[in-house]
Amino acid sequence: MSVDRALASAGGNMCIPEDAVNAAIAWAVKLHFNAPSAETRRAFDTWREAAPAHAAAWQRVQALATDAGRTPNALVADTLRRADAATAARAPGRRRMLAWLAAGGVAALAGKVTYDRAPWQRLLADVSTGVGDQRTLTLEDGTQIVLNTDSAISTAFAREQREVVLRRGEVLVATGADVPAHRPFWVRTPYGSLQALGTRFDVRLDDDGARLSVQEGAVRVHPGGGDRAILAEAGQRWRFDRAGAVPAPASGLRDDSWAQGVIVAEDARLDDLLAELSRYRVGRIACDPRIAAVKVSGIYQVHDTEEALRFLARTHALRITTRARFWISVEPAAA
Template sequence: MPTSQRLPDAVIDAAIVWGVKLNYGEPTQQTRSRFQRWLEADPLHRLAWERVGAFKPAIAPLQAALGRDVLAAADREHRRQDAQRRRALKILSLGGVAALFGWSLRDELGWQRLTAEASTAVGQQRRLQLEDGTAVVLNTDSAVSTDFSGERRVLILRRGEIMVTTGADGAAASKRPFWVFTPFGKMQALGTRFVVRLESQRARISVQEGAVELHPAGGGASLIVRPGQSGWLADDGALAAPEQEFAADGFADGVIAGQNIRLDALLTELARYRRGHISCDPAVAGLRVSGLFHVADTDRALQFLLQTQPVSVSYRTRLWVVVGPASQS
């Protein structure tokens, strides 16, 4: 096959994703096996892999540890201010990671999605059924990986938010403990249904059934969170979290559901499901709203607020919406 042959963009993208997973993630044997199957499925896959690999000599001195540091720096920047994603991509480029794969980062994808086994885009939800019977719902802009190869079941939340309903693990000789790993520590599910959401400096865990034991990354005291309770998991400790204004697991049904929700909190939540930014004028931030707001159509939710609240909704651009006081006429 001539090396000058033009390859489909989808094949090139797939080769780039595999390159990131294998070089900058922590690939399990299961991941390596899937890569081998992909490689052998089509001659174009092997050619794309060879071309992606051709970028490696350009930055041979770059060690894997440096690559991970660059990715971590980009992630911290993304979490600090989501509106500055392009600045995070600049960090990646300066670190040489972009040069390694000729990386286009289409649609400004988070790098965690490239190292994950399953992910969602902004505004998308996805349901997974794991090999042990566990059900996982990924919320908007989320990414997960799994490792069930040893004596415990591990789900790694790399980005975003998930709802987990643990399975019976019936195929195993004995039921293995179920763990969720996050950047801030890990947690053991004690026969349960729960939600884990990554924030900038910590993770929030909300339990609907059973219990979850939180273990901070820094080695502090553990905390057990029970049904109807929430907890914070951070590097330096775990502690109880106050009740949210909306149901933590509502996203699994495609809604933000609650009573007496502050308007600014509702808009912040709606903004997670759309590209761009929603601004809330301080003059209306404290208004209280109740109801079901469908996340699949955030414009419709904004129109509902316009019809039921003393507010105005202005589209400054396709990606910038401003909610302020209703005009006086």
């Protein structure tokens, strides 16, 4: 069961108490990575059925197991054990717990690919997507949000403002009119806040910053959450982090085409296109440096990356080599 279906069956985007999530992690360790007795299983059933929040917390933590085909079991086990240790030590809140989760991932795998794909942020998110999945939401004010591959958000609508927290990945936002309240609409990221000014825009998180592309209207960018603001207008692209914001050059890849299930390339670098395709599959697509700067154009389906690679191989004299289950190399055909 996906995170989203699990949450829906347990009451939709309900607010799950921190102690329920902590207890669910402890139960996951007891049940999945030990040899639980019949008494332990009965005690777990009693806890899970005691409150809707318990069932929802259990299903949310089970999202780690949902990626079992993508994430080594040892990583999940070590992650949950470290999270349980943090809980036992009375770590202050889920932010501390998530730090333990991330640390567990690095220790268990010592590899960036799986760490990047592991769903740490889903424990805090209201809605998420898996690798290769996309989802469209319509919020109560009429705002439409499209989540791209491997993304996670939370929403918080109050009397004074509307807020979306982008915890992972990428979203395309088309703000609703919010009649008659006309509350400010904010998107919060780890690198700063964005205030939408009647607009349509794309925002994406990277390891060390975020990217903003405005298709309609304007967005006020507050890097690092500070008072300094930059107005980003339609047709502009910006990159921002906690220190500031700078205009971002065009990459040759259309920023919002993914919402239609395609990547549109117009004289893009081959390595940039391959990196983009890699986001929609588990593992890595490595590009030989000799062909990294080759320019490519075309429309590539994000839900069939294998066909996209075959097409590139046919049209640009490339060789596609599968070196391991999750590792593909793209090289010159004559190499």
